[in-house]
Amino acid sequence: MQREIVVCKDADALAVKAADRLIQTAEAAIRSRGKFMLALSGGSTPEKMYSLLTQPNRVSRIDWSSTYIFFGDERFVPPTDPRSNHRMAQNALLSLVPVAVDHLFPVATNAPTPAESAAVYARTLAKAFAIPESGEPPSFDLILLGLGDDGHTASLFPSASALKENRAWVTWSPPGTLPPPVDRVTFTFEVLNAARQVMFLVSGSKKAIPLQDVLEGGAGLERRPAAGVQPANGQLIWLVDKEAASLLKIKT
Numbered sequence: 001m002q003r004e005i006v007v008c009k010d011a012d013a014l015a016v017k018a019a020d021r022l023i024q025t026a027e028a029a030i031r032s033r034g035k036f037m038l039a040l041s042g043g044s045t046p047e048k049m050y051s052l053l054t055q056p057n058r059v060s061r062i063d064w065s066s067t068y069i070f071f072g073d074e075r076f077v078p079p080t081d082p083r084s085n086h087r088m089a090q091n092a093l094l095s096l097v098p099v100a101v102d103h104l105f106p107v108a109t110n111a112p113t114p115a116e117s118a119a120v121y122a123r124t125l126a127k128a129f130a131i132p133e134s135g136e137p138p139s140f141d142l143i144l145l146g147l148g149d150d151g152h153t154a155s156l157f158p159s160a161s162a163l164k165e166n167r168a169w170v171t172w173s174p175p176g177t178l179p180p181p182v183d184r185v186t187f188t189f190e191v192l193n194a195a196r197q198v199m200f201l202v203s204g205s206k207k208a209i210p211l212q213d214v215l216e217g218g219a220g221l222e223r224r225p226a227a228g229v230q231p232a233n234g235q236l237i238w239l240v241d242k243e244a245a246s247l248l249k250i251k252t
């Protein structure tokens with residue numbers, strides 16, 4: 001695994017860096033394999049980057065006809081609910097770029113239970129990657145992730161049983177201690193760690209302690225689940241702003 005930590009001046013600089021890195025990763029994936037398999041994250045931090053990707057100078061640099069978009073986690077709410085990660089991505093990015101509807105793979109939250117929704121999403125992944133559901137997990141070209149104030153990532157919360165899932169690609173979780181208090185559907189470490197590239201976007205002073213724990217404090221994944229993201233054959237990029245990085249010893 002190759003790890004890189006990039007400290008940006010502020011949240012705006014972080015969004016610019018993230019958008020430019022995403023474009024480079026898309027170009028490289030499409031050059032080598034003919035398509036770009038991308039998983040978006042929820043939360044509020046990526047929203048700025050999503051908006052930057054819709055600007056004319058950037059939108060034209062992505063070959064949207066070769067881009068396929070998934071979600072690393074979702075809140076178990078209807079797609080019209082203000083808490084939906086899909087809704088946020090739709091408003092900030094997906095409805096504003098020329099991506100075909102059949103290239104979008106939102107989590108189906110109309111299943112009767114979050115567990116069924118997770119099982120359906122695993123089948124969606126297998127079909128989209130044209131791989132058997134019982135085999136090796138899919139390798140995304142890029143998975144975007146955030147870091148929760150409690151150290152969670154995707155919807156893998158501290159001490160949750162989802163942390164121990166080592167077979168399913170997608171699972172469900174009851175809410176953690178942070179809002180919103182709704183059930184989640186989430187990629188497991190199986191999928192996160194099979195990615196070719198994982199890029200964390202971390203901004204703000206509330207992230208300083210969990211970030212230090214994960215990057216330098218040797219925290220385990222039970223307490224700080226983001227520490228479990230270690231893509232064995234992939235690249236792990238931490239894009240963080242100065243406030244989030246304020247407790248780090250490494251200065252980049």
Ligand code: 6PG
Nearest residue numbers: 042043044045146147148153154
């Ligand atoms: C979610 C997430 C979650 C998020 C982190 C960071 O659905 O809430 O995907 O893992 O990325 O909580 O969120 P912020 O960017 O809002 O700090």
